[in-house]
Amino acid sequence: MAQKEAKARLKINMLLSDAGWRLLDNEDGPANVDVENKVDIENLGDDFENTRRGFVDYLLLGSNQKPIAVLEAKRESIPPLSAKEQARDYANSLHLRYVILSNGNTHYLWDMQFGNPEPISSFPTLSSLEDEKKWVSDVDALVNENISRTYIAESQMPEIKTHPDYINEDTRSEFIEKNKLKILRKYQVNAIKAVQKSAQNGNKRFLLEMATGTGKTLTCAAIIKLFLKTGNAQRILFLVDRIELENQAKKSFRQSIGKDYVVKVWKEDRDNWKTADIVISTVQSLLASSRYRDFSPNDFNLIISDEAHRSIGGNARAVFEYFTGYKIGLTATPKDFLKNTKQDENSEKEFERRELLDTYRTFGCESGQPTFRYDLKDGVNDPDGPFLVNPVILDARTNITSRLLADEGYAVHKIIDGEDVDENFGIRDFEKTFFNEETNRVFCETFMKYAAVDPLSKEIGKTIIFTVSQKHAEKIVQMLNQIAMEKFPGKYNSDFAIQITSNVRDAQQLSISFSENNLRGHTRWLSDYESSRTRVAVTVGMMTTGYDCSDLLNLVFMRPVFSPSDFIQMKGRGTRLHTFKYVDYENGEKVKTIKKENFRIIDFFAVCEYFEEKYDYNAPLVVPMSRQTQNTLVTPLLIDVDPPVIVVNRTVDLNENDSLSGIDETIVGKEGMRVDREMFRSFQDEVKSNEEFVKLYNNGNIDGALSYLKSEILGEDKPKFYMTPEKIRKIFNLDRRLDLREILDLIMNNKEPLTKAQYIQQKFNELISDKGLSETLVGELYNDAFELFDAYITDRRVSEAIDNRDYSLLAGFGSITIEQLKRLGIERVNQIISYIRDYINVEKLRVKD
Template sequence: MPPIEDDRLAAEQRARVLIDRQLEAAGWSVQDRGALNLFAGSGVALREVIMKPGHGRVDYLLYVEKAVVGVIEAKPVGTPLSGVEWQSAMYAAGLPGDVRKRALDAGGRLPFVFEASGTETHFTNGFDPAPRARRIFHFPKPEALGRIVRAASEHPQEALTWRGRVGSLPTLEEGHLRPAQIDAIHGIERSLREQQFSRSLVQMATGAGKTYTAVTEAYRLLKWGGFGRVLFLVDRNNLADQTLGEFQNYRTPDDGRRFTELYNVTKLTRGRMPDSTKVAISTIQRVFKAIQNENVPDDDDPGLDEFAPESPVDVTYNPDLPPEAFDLVVVDEAHRSIYGVWRGVLEYFDAHVVGLTATPGKQTFGFFQQNLVSEYTYAESVADGVNVDFDIYRIKTEITENGSTIEAGTFVPKVNRETREIRIEKLDEDLNYASPQLDRAVTAKHQIRLVLETFRDRLFTEIFPSRRTVPKTLIFAKDDNHAEEIVQTVREVFGRGNDFAAKITYSAKDAKGHLKAFRTSPNLRIAVTVDMIATGTDVKPLECVLFMRDVRSAHYFEQMKGRGARTIDPATFRAVTDDAEAKTRFVLVDAVGVTEHEFVEPPLNRDRTMSLKKLLDRAATLNLSEDETATLANRLAALEQQVTQPERAELDAVAGRSLRSIVRALVAAVNPDAQAAAIAADPNRAPSDVVQKLLDVAIRPLASNPELRTRIIELRRAHDQVIDEVSRDSLIDAHGVVDPDAARETITSWRAYLAAHRDEISAIQLMFDVKGRGIAFGHVNELAERIKRPPHNWTVDYIWSAYLSLGVEHRGLAETRNRHTATDLISLLRYETGIDDALIPYADLVKSRYVNWLARQAQSGVEFNVSQRWWLDKIMQIVAVSAGITAEDLDNAPFDERGGVDGALRDLGDAAGELVEELNRELTA
C-alpha cells in the first residue's frame, strides 16, 4: 500500500529537523522568509522560497556574505538522493527576479547544489570542470563556500576548485626523482585529472621513497593544484616526527627553498587549526580523537596508537575540524586495518585519498576502488639499486618447534607481567606447553640462549663470512617482557656491555635516543623491538633482521623485513660498520619459521652455490633456468652497489645500455605477473615455452656481448677479497724502496700508459692539454681505479716510490712521504708534464697555496674572524683530499655540524659562494 501524503510530509518534516540541526552546527543561520536577516551571520539558509513560475518551491536557499549561492533539496530519510538531482538543479536555475540580482552565477545556475535527507548529503560544486554530485559527511561551513565566492569575484576567468586546476599542473621536474617515484606522481595526477575515482592507490616497495614521493606531490598540489590543506596519516606516532623531518628537509625543485619555508607543517592537535597550517601529520587514532574534540598528546602513547576497536568507530561532526578541512588525505602504509574499523574517519573528510603501501591486500584494493595508479615491486627495487636483496638463514631448536614439559614438583620462577616481580612456586602437575605458548605463557631461557648462541657462532662463518664486527642487527620479540629477556641474554652471549645491545620499545627509556644511536653509533650493534621499529622507520646500516616472533600477516611481515632493505652509501656504512665495504644484501635470520609461510616471496638469490662466472657462462649458451636467471639478477644488482661511478659508466658503455636496465629485464622475466600476462597473450604455445622466451630475451644482452661478460668478471674479482686462514707464510725479503731496475720498468710503463690513454682518460687529457685546469676528483679517481686493475695493479704509493727510487726530488712534509691518496696522481701528472720539477704531495701543494692566499687577503685589508677561519680551513682540507669543493658539499660533514649551507651563509655572509669558487680556482691544480 503506497504511503499516504501526510506520512510523506511528516517524514520530510523530520528530515528538515535533522537538516536544520546540521546547518546550525556548521554555522549557518536557518531562517524563515518572514524573519529574513542577512546580517545574522556569514551564512544564511532561508527555508521555503518560491522560485520563478514553473520551478516550484525550494526547501532551502543559501546565502553567503549576503549573496545567493546555492540550494538544498530536502527528502525523507532513506530517499535515494541521486534520483532527485534534476529537481535541485531546476531550483538552482529558477531564481525569481528579486533574488537573481544578488546571486552568484555559474553558467546560468547557482553553483552550490545539495540534496539531503538528514542522514545523507550530496553536493555538486558548479565550479568544478564537470560538476557532479558526490556524497559528503556534512554540510560545509559558510566560510568554506565564502572562499570560493570571493575567488569567483576576484578571478572570474580562473579555475576555482582543485578539480579544475589539476588539469594544468606544470611539467614534473624529474631530476631529483627515481623512476618509480615519477611513475607514482604521474599516476596520482592522472587520476586527479580524470576524476573517475575519489581515491588513488600507489604500490611501492618498502624503501623506494614513498614519503618523498608524497611530499613532492603535496608541494605540487599546494602550489599549483588549488589544494588548500593536506592530511598526512602515518602508521605510528614515532613516524610522525620522521615524516615531519622529510617535509623540513625537502628542497623545492624550482627555487631550492625548504618546504617548511613556504608552508606550515605540524602534527595534528585538538581544536581549530590555524589557517596557515598547510600540512597536518597524525595517526588515524589521533585524528579520531581530534574529531571527537579530545586532547591529542604529542608524545608516543602505545595505548592510543596501538588501539584497534573491535567494531567500526562512530564519527560525529566537529565544526573545529570540519570535513572540508582537508582537500587531500595521504595514508602512508595503506595496508593496515584502517579500512575496516577506522574507515569512518577517512570518509569523514571531503578529500581525495591517496594510499601508499608496499603490500596492498584485498581490503585495501576494495577501499581504493581498485584504482591502482602505479606499481613497483620489491624485486624491481633491487634491480634498480633502490633496495638490496636478502638471504634467509634458518635456526631451529627442539623447544621452538615442539614445545616442552616441566614436570610436577618442579620449583619454577613466575614473573608478574606488570611489576616484573619474581616469585618461586612449585608445580602441582606437569606443565605441557606448545610452541605458540613460548614467550607468552612460558619463557624458556635456554631456548632464547641457544638461538642467540647459534646466531653468534655462525655469524662470521656462515651468515657473514670473514667479517669480524657484528652487523647491525634488529631482533623482533613477542612482547616487552620477551624483549627484556632477549636484551639481557644478548649481552651475556656476546660478552658485551649495555651500549652493545638495547631494547627499543615504546616502554623503553629514551627509546628515540637509542633509535638514533642505532642508526649512527658504531657501538650499538643489536636492537630488540616489538613494534616500534616494525614499519616505516629507517635504519639504513641494518644488515640482519632476526625473527624471534612469528608473524602471520603478509603485509606486516613485508614491513618488518623491509627494515633491512635500505641501501646506504659506502662511506656512511663504513662509519658505523668498519669492516664492511658496501651493503649488497641483508639476512633474515628466522628462528620461528616465519619465512615458511606461503605468503613469503623468495629472494632473487635462489641458488647461492652458483658462481657469477658460471651463471654468465650459462647465459652465453641461453641455458639459464628461471631460478638461475633470478640469481644472476641478484649478483649483478649486488655488483652495482659495489662498483664506483666510473666503473658503472664503463660497464654501461660496454653494454651499450645501462647495466641496471639489464638487471631490470631479468627481474621482469621471472615476475609471475609478467609471465602470466605473456602466457595469456599467447595461448597457442606451451606455458613453459612462453616463459623460456621471456628468459631468453632478457638474457640476450649478456649472451650476445662477450666483452661485457668479461668486464663484469674482472670487476667482480677486483671487488672481491678472499681471506686465507690456512696458509703459513715465510719471509723472503724486506726493503724500504723499490728496486731501481723495477722502478725504471715501472716508470717506463707508466709513461707509456699516459701516452696510450691520453685521449681516453679525462685526468690525463686535462693535465697534458690544459695544464691541469678542470681536473675534478671524479677524473682523478677514474685514473686511480683504472691503473689498479690487471695487468698493472699499480697504486699511487707504488708509482710514487718508483720515482723516488730513481732519485726524483721530493718536497713536502716528511710524514706524507709514504702516505698518498688518489689526488696525489695530480702531483705525478704535474711532474710528468713539467709543471713541477719535483714531486710535491697534493695536500702540501694546496696548503701552501692556501697560506699564500690568506697572506694576500691580509695585505689587501681583508680579515677573517675565528668562525670564518673555521669554514675556510675546513674548505681547504676538503680541497686537499678531493681536488675541489661544491656548494652542495657544505651540507655534508664536517660542515653539517655548523648548519651546512645555511651556516656558511650565516658566518661567511652573502659572499660565501664566491669564496668557495675563489678557493677552488686558487687551490686546485
C-alpha cells in the same frame, strides 16, 4: 509534512547549527539559512515534473546574505542522491556552485565545478565554503604539468637545470650530494604520471602500492607539489598512523618542498594550522574526542593516507571519509596473496583479506589493481638500480623450536611447581603458555655469533629483533646486554640492546634516535664514526611499518609470524639501500665508503620457510584469532601500540636444556621470495577475466589477441596492471626477453617460458628439421653447427666479426673458431646465419643476468 520528513528536518537543523549556520537571527548576526525558498526555474524547460517553479528546502547564504549553497532534504527512507538532479537544477537556476544532499542520516557535498557528490559526515562551515569558492580546480593543469626527475630539486634549487655543476656529468653526482638535492627516480616519475592519467580519466581517488624503501614519502612530496602548484589543492592533509611518522614526514617535506610550501604538524600548531599548505597528523590525534569534526569537510582538497590499509581501518575510516576532495592511499602491502580465500568470516586471514580489499575499493581500485605498483622485485632488478636489496636468510632452529614446528608439537610430561604438566605445545605457545630460559639464551648467543657486522666499525650491525611480547622483549634485552658486557668489555654500558615497546617511556623518541644513529651516543668502536652505540632494538609491534633505518643489517625473528602483510612489512625494514661512510681524519680526511649489498634475516621460527613453502596463498588457513572475541570482530589496533597477547593458561617455566639444532643459509636471488612473486598470478587472473581479450583468443583470432595484449594490457602506461614483458621476465627469472606469443601462452595455458639455452636448442632443432640437415650434420659437424648457432646468437662480438668477415677476431673469443667454420664450409655457415637472421630475434636473447 510527513512525520519521517519532519524527523529528517530536525536532524538537518541540528547539523546546520553544529556547523555554525544560523537558522534564526542572534547576537552573531542575521540568519544565514533560508527555508522553503521559491525558485524560478522557467528556463529549465517543460519536462521538470511539469512545473516551472520549485522550492529549495534550504538555501544557505554567504556573509553578504547572497545564496552560496543549496541544501536538498529528503525523508530518512529516501537516499539523498535521488535528489541530485533536482538539486542541480535549483543550483543552476541560482548560479550556485555548491549542493548539499541529506536525509538526516546520510549526507553528500557536491562541488559542481569539481566532480561528483562526495559523502560527508558533517556539514561544511560558511567560512570553508567561502574560502573554497575563491578556488577552482584545474584538472587540465594537473594533467599537463611536466614531471621530470628534477621536479623536487627545482623547489630546493630553482636554478638546478642551468647550474654548470649539474649540467656537467662529471660533477653532477658530487653536486647533488653536496647540496642534498632530491632527484626523482624513473619509477617515482611514473607513479606521479599514473596519478595524472587517472585524474584525466575523471578519478579522484588513487592507490600507490610501492615496496618499503622505494621512497613513497618523496613521491608524495612531488604529488603534493603537483596539486599545490597547479591550483588543484589549497591545503593538503597527510595522515599517518604513528607519532614518529609525523616528524619523519615533516622533516622529509621541509627538506624537499619546504622552500615553496609551509609544513606543519597539527598537534603542534592547532591554533594556526590554517596558515599551512601541508598539515600532518596521526589518525589517532584527529579521532580522539572526534577532533576531526573541528574541521570543515572541505578544509582540505587532497587527503593522503600513509600505510592506507591501516590508517583507514576501523574507526579511523571516519576521519578519512569525513573530508572531501582528492584522496591518495599509500601502501607497501599488496593484497594479491590473499585473493580467492574463502575462510570462516571471523578468521584473522579473512579479516586481513577484507581489510585489504576494502582499501582497494576505497581508492577506486575494485579490480584489485592499484593506480601504480612497484614491488620489491622491481626495486632489486630495476635496470637503473638496484634500489633495494634482498636478504640472506639464516634458518636457525633450536632442538625445542624444531619440535614446536613439527606437526606433533613439543611433548612435555613433568611436574612443574607441584603440578602435572602433560601437554603438547605448538609454535604459537612459545612465551604465551610456556617459556624456557635456555631457549632464549640460545637465541641470543646464536644471534651474537651469526649477526652481520658493520663493514666499517666491525661491530655487530644495527639490528631489529621481533619478540612475542613486551615481557619477552625485556628478557631478551637483559640477556643480550649481559652477553655484550662479557664479550665486549668497556664498549657498552647496558646499552648494547634497548627495549622499544609501547610500555617503555619515550619509546617513539628511542626509535627515532636509533634511526638517526645517536641512541645512547655514538659507537666506541671507531672514533668519530656516526653510528649508534646501541646496536639492537628489541620490539614487538612497533617499528614494523614506515620505519626508515637504512643501515639495518640484521632482522631477527624470535617470534612466529602468520600474516603475509606483517611479514612483508617486517622484512621491508631491511631492504633499503645504504652507503656506510667514514671520514678518517687521522689519515688526511680519507673517506671510506662501502655499499650495503644485502641484509641478514636470522629466523628461529621458520617464518621464511612458512611463507616460501607452507603458506597456502589460495586455500583457507586457520591462524591465531588475535582480533576475534566471542566470534565478533573488533576494531583492528593501530600500530603505535603492541598487539595484545591472549593468554589462555598461566605461563609455565619448562626449565629444560636446549641447543642449536642446525643453521642453514639461503641467499635470496633476484627472483625474490615467493611472497613477492604472487603478483603475476593476480595479473593472470585479471587478464583471463577480460571478456574482449578472451573472446578473441577463444575464437582463434590469435593475431587479434596479441594486438589487444600489446595495446590494452601490457605496458608502463597501463597503471591498471603496470605489467611489462620485462617485468614478466624478471618474475620468472629468465635470462632472455619474451615475445608476445610466449606471454600469451604463459597467461592462457600456464606454459612455462624456456630458458635461453632451452630456446636456442629448440630453434636449432627447428633449423635441422626445416633444412633437412639431420643426415649431413652428424658427429663433429653437428657440434660445430650448434656452437656456431649458439655463439652467433648470444655473443655480439662473434656476430659482428662474422658479419664484417673479420674472422681473425674469433680466436680471442673462445666460443667458435675459424677451424670450425672451415669444417662446416661457407655454404653451411651462410645457411645457418641466414636462418638466424630470418627467424630469430637475436636481441631478445642478449640479456645480462
